[in-house]
Amino acid sequence: SQQGEEDPQALSIQEGENATMNCSYKTSINNLQWYRQNSGRGLVHLILIRSNEREKHSGRLRVTLDTSKKSSSLLITASRAADTASYFCATHRDPGTASKLTFGTGTRLQVTL
Amino acid sequence: DTGVSQNPRHKITKRGQNVTFRCDPISEHNRLYWYRQTLGQGPEFLTYFQNEAQLEKSRLLSDRFSAERPKGSFSTLEIQRTEQGDSAMYLCASSTGYLNSPLHFGNGTRLTVT
Numbered sequence: 565s566q567q568g569e570e571d572p573q574a575l576s577i578q579e580g581e582n583a584t585m586n587c588s589y590k591t592s593i594n595n596l597q598w599y600r601q602n603s604g605r606g607l608v609h610l611i612l613i614r615s616n617e618r619e620k621h622s623g624r625l626r627v628t629l630d631t632s633k634k635s636s637s638l639l640i641t642a643s644r645a646a647d648t649a650s651y652f653c654a655t656h657r658d659p660g661t662a663s664k665l666t667f668g669t670g671t672r673l674q675v676t677l
Numbered sequence: 678d679t680g681v682s683q684n685p686r687h688k689i690t691k692r693g694q695n696v697t698f699r700c701d702p703i704s705e706h707n708r709l710y711w712y713r714q715t716l717g718q719g720p721e722f723l724t725y726f727q728n729e730a731q732l733e734k735s736r737l738l739s740d741r742f743s744a745e746r747p748k749g750s751f752s753t754l755e756i757q758r759t760e761q762g763d764s765a766m767y768l769c770a771s772s773t774g775y776l777n778s779p780l781h782f783g784n785g786t787r788l789t790v791t
Contacts, residue, residue: 612777614777663733
């Protein structure tokens with residue numbers, strides 16, 4: 565079963581707008597990671613936030629983590645057409661180990677000109 | 678860092694045939710993972726290796742599936758007696774194995790079983 569569930573499943577915005585996607589997970593974690601996948605390609609790591617962090621920034625990306633609610637959000641500011649992709653959150657099923665990473669179902673983002 | 682390489686990129690096979698995929702991880706990475714992804718879904722874990730040792734296998738990995746990493750470098754995933762339900766993207770990833778290290782993915786092998 566999927567550890568994470570992203571919301572919304574699909575999101576369509578215009579270039580220049582901000583995109584926010586959310587992830588909920590079920591078990592305790594050491595970190596939560598976000599990945600991007602362009603159509604027909606592999607996943608690319610975007611950002612990792614540790615369980616003792618509440619917010620992290622990387623370029624136009626902002627990630628928040630609320631461990632009390634077991635949720636995270638990814639904000640992409642000033643979106644571009646090149647941001648069109650699927651976005652996945654991922655956690656380690658067994659906290660404290662670097663074992664398998666479990667992915668959510670993804671948010672498909674479409675950025676139009 | 679030449680990235681994770683997967684071959685072939687596409688494979689079309691007839692039901693009942695055997696197929697084998699290859700993954701070459703980033704050279705200094707000792708962890709190697711196989712995932713399967715169907716359309717509109719996230720990657721599903723299949724198995725992973727620490728060097729040459731296969732540490733975990735998913736229940737998704739039936740006895741028709743076998744993975745090896747003979748010298749702790751490249752890995753192969755074989756599917757015997759393929760079924761139409763095996764049609765998917767098979768993704769390989771590698772990492773250093775440290776707790777906060779990300780996975781580096783290849784571009785996958787897309788399998789179509791006719």
